[in-house]
Amino acid sequence: MSAVTSPSSPRFGPSSGDLFAFDGAEELSQAWRDGLTPDPALTVSEWADRHRVLSPRASAEPGRYRSDRTPYMRAIIDALSPTHPARRIVVMKSAQVGFTEGGNNWIGYVIHHAPGPMLAVQPTVELAKRFSRQRIDPLVNESPALRERVKPARSRDAGNTVLSKEFPAGLLVITGANSAVGLRSMPARYLFLDEVDAYPPSADEEGDPVALAEARTRTFSWRSKVLLGSTPTIHGLSRIEREYEASDQRRYFVPCPYCREMQWLKFERLRWDKGKPESSHYECESCDCRIEEHHKTAMLEAGEWRPTAEAQDPGTIGFHVSALYSPVGWLSWENIARLWEVATTYDAKRSFTNSVLGETWVEVGEAPDWQRLYERRESWQIGVVPSGALFLTAGADVQKDRIEVDVWAWGRGLESWLVDHIVVEGGPEHAGTWEELGRLLDRTWPHVHGTRVAIAKLAIDTGYEAPAVYSWARRAGFAQVAPIKGVEGFNRAAPVIGPTYVDVSEGGKKLRRGARLWTIAVATFKSETYRYLRLAAPTDEEIEAGARHPAGYVHLPHGPEAEWVKQLVAEQLVTVKTKRGFTRLEWQKLRERNEALDCRVYARAAAWIAGADRWTDAMWLDLENQIGPADAGERDQATVATTNSEPVAGVIRRRPERHTRRVFRSSYLT
Numbered sequence: 280m281s282a283v284t285s286p287s288s289p290r291f292g293p294s295s296g297d298l299f300a301f302d303g304a305e306e307l308s309q310a311w312r313d314g315l316t317p318d319p320a321l322t323v324s325e326w327a328d329r330h331r332v333l334s335p336r337a338s339a340e341p342g343r344y345r346s347d348r349t350p351y352m353r354a355i356i357d358a359l360s361p362t363h364p365a366r367r368i369v370v371m372k373s374a375q376v377g378f379t380e381g382g383n384n385w386i387g388y389v390i391h392h393a394p395g396p397m398l399a400v401q402p403t404v405e406l407a408k409r410f411s412r413q414r415i416d417p418l419v420n421e422s423p424a425l426r427e428r429v430k431p432a433r434s435r436d437a438g439n440t441v442l443s444k445e446f447p448a449g450l451l452v453i454t455g456a457n458s459a460v461g462l463r464s465m466p467a468r469y470l471f472l473d474e475v476d477a478y479p480p481s482a483d484e485e486g487d488p489v490a491l492a493e494a495r496t497r498t499f500s501w502r503s504k505v506l507l508g509s510t511p512t513i514h515g516l517s518r519i520e521r522e523y524e525a526s527d528q529r530r531y532f533v534p535c536p537y538c539r540e541m542q543w544l545k546f547e548r549l550r551w552d553k554g555k556p557e558s559s560h561y562e563c564e565s566c567d568c569r570i571e572e573h574h575k576t577a578m579l580e581a582g583e584w585r586p587t588a589e590a591q592d593p594g595t596i597g598f599h600v601s602a603l604y605s606p607v608g609w610l611s612w613e614n615i616a617r618l619w620e621v622a623t624t625y626d627a628k629r630s631f632t633n634s635v636l637g638e639t640w641v642e643v644g645e646a647p648d649w650q651r652l653y654e655r656r657e658s659w660q661i662g663v664v665p666s667g668a669l670f671l672t673a674g675a676d677v678q679k680d681r682i683e684v685d686v687w688a689w690g691r692g693l694e695s696w697l698v699d700h701i702v703v704e705g706g707p708e709h710a711g712t713w714e715e716l717g718r719l720l721d722r723t724w725p726h727v728h729g730t731r732v733a734i735a736k737l738a739i740d741t742g743y744e745a746p747a748v749y750s751w752a753r754r755a756g757f758a759q760v761a762p763i764k765g766v767e768g769f770n771r772a773a774p775v776i777g778p779t780y781v782d783v784s785e786g787g788k789k790l791r792r793g794a795r796l797w798t799i800a801v802a803t804f805k806s807e808t809y810r811y812l813r814l815a816a817p818t819d820e821e822i823e824a825g826a827r828h829p830a831g832y833v834h835l836p837h838g839p840e841a842e843w844v845k846q847l848v849a850e851q852l853v854t855v856k857t858k859r860g861f862t863r864l865e866w867q868k869l870r871e872r873n874e875a876l877d878c879r880v881y882a883r884a885a886a887w888i889a890g891a892d893r894w895t896d897a898m899w900l901d902l903e904n905q906i907g908p909a910d911a912g913e914r915d916q917a918t919v920a921t922t923n924s925e926p927v928a929g930v931i932r933r934r935p936e937r938h939t940r941r942v943f944r945s946s947y948l949t
């Protein structure tokens with residue numbers, strides 16, 4: 280765009296008077312003319328090509344920024360220019376597509392070219408500080424146009440701190456979505472919401488952080504710009520998916536190098552020979568021609584964004600981009616094929632779907648058929664620890680008139696076996712109830728390899744009569760007992776968090792030797808349990824050929840009644856609508872009683888607390904060596920120990936045990 284006034288106009292030359300008739304007049308005249316010349320009206324991508332310099336600290340390709348390296352990003356960041364009509368820009372994306380640098384280009388553009396108050400939000404305050412040091416500081420320091428506008432932090436009154444950057448006519452504030460104070464800090468004309476799917480459900484219990492942040496832009500109305508970007512997470516819970524589906528859902532269409540048919544890239548069209556990712560190529564959906572990786576550069580340059588839906592809000596536009604578009608030299612089609620081939624576990628496939636394809640992961644929450652589970656019970660008897668099991672955990676569910684306890688055995692890959700189901704009669708107000716529960720901690724179960732195994736960790740729910748649970752846990756000792764509190768929701772930093780010390784002195788100081796509480800994400804463990812229950816066992820022929828049960832497989836013995844199996848699958852994952860119109864996933868009961876499922880979740884949390892999810896192969900091998908090899912005679916004796924037991928309402932009542940065998944207590948589980 281041409282300038283309003285040409286700096287070469289004679290009106291401003293030395294001949295226009297004696298104003299410049301002294302030494303240095305020409306230089307001053309030029310400076311004056313430059314000051315009267317307005318900045319050119321650049322788009323964000325044009326500004327980045329002209330002024331942005333990538334730092335070796337923050338980029339694998341340092342030097343001048345080139346928008347032609349990621350052509351699909353041009354339209355996204357140019358929509359952030361003041362002249363573009365869109366007010367909200369939504370980007371659902373994978374990793375390795377250049378989105379972060381695109382967002383940084385916008386920040387640089389605002390500082391240099393369109394100053395105003397700007398708020399950048401990361402998932403947490405800690406991540407906000409890291410973003411400032413690792414992204415914003417290099418952005419400013421490596422680009423001369425920005426360095427002269429943002430004073431160094433060491434200046435006495437620079438207005439430059441880790442989370443606040445002042446510049447002429449503007450201010451950049453960086454905060455975390457977990458800080459309601461940070462989200463309320465100021466009105467903002469520009470709002471950059473990064474990785475919104477990692478935001479907590481509520482900021483300091485004051486509401487949705489996205490809604491709180493967007494409220495900051497109302498002062499500027501139609502002049503504001505909001506960028507929401509994220510790698511998606513779980514279908515039905517993903518914020519960025521919800522925002523993208525409400526937009527016009529743009530896809531980047533590229534031409535086939537042979538038939539010129541425009542199409543957006545889909546993972547289903549990526550082809551390669553099994554076991555040979557190096558043979559990967561893309562197959563045109565129109566002519567079926569083989570498109571090689573080296574064609575990608577020209578295809579991206581000739582591509583264009585096209586809406587595929589009608590936006591609910593005309594001021595919102597949405598973009599989806601996967602790693603299939605990643606430029607040559609970043610994440611190649613060969614690497615994508617290789618990542619898919621090694622993604623054999625549930626977590627690996629979910630990570631691939633989210634971070635490589637930029638798509639949400641669909642949780643399958645339908646309850647498995649209880650009758651099928653009941654019929655697949657195996658020949659070994661309840662009360663015996665089978666071969667392959669290496670340690671025991673228990674989950675205890677406190678009820679008004681009883682405590683239900685399930686004991687589970689765990690092996691490599693979190694393969695599990697139900698070892699015992701026990702009901703301790705009496706409510707939590709009776710001392711005898713807790714005495715009987717305490718005796719379980721000293722009890723051992725026979726292993727088919729000849730040893731006897733004790734409970735490594737017992738997790739007990741504090742949802743009912745928490746003070747009584749804490750009191751018993753203090754007496755029993757926290758080395759073996761873990762009081763737990765369940766929380767709903769899938770957006771948790773970890774499936775288990777803690778311990779938190781809940782006992783305090785009279786002055787309010789937490790007591791390190793007092794009760795400690797673990798917080799567990801019950802929704803996550805229920806989803807895992809259902810996924811494991813759906814795994815298919817190998818056939819007899821496959822077992823004879825050396826096949827093993829898949830990791831996570833759940834073994835059920837003879838002994839539990841149909842009622843217990845029904846309780847194990849008593850809930851279902853459903854999508855519900857909140858009062859504000861948002862959708863979320865939650866577990867709902869299909870039947871009244873669900874103690875078996877709860878106890879399973881608590882026992883699984885106990886295994887996590889014991890460290891099983893983090894053990895190395897060497898540690899598992901050491902556990903196997905400590906258990907020892909199976910002995911046929913010992914295995915028969917262990918089986919006989921439970922054959923004479925009588926099942927009463929699904930509960931095995933046993934004769935007093937004679938502790939004549941070695942008791943196994945691994946050093947990993949203390």
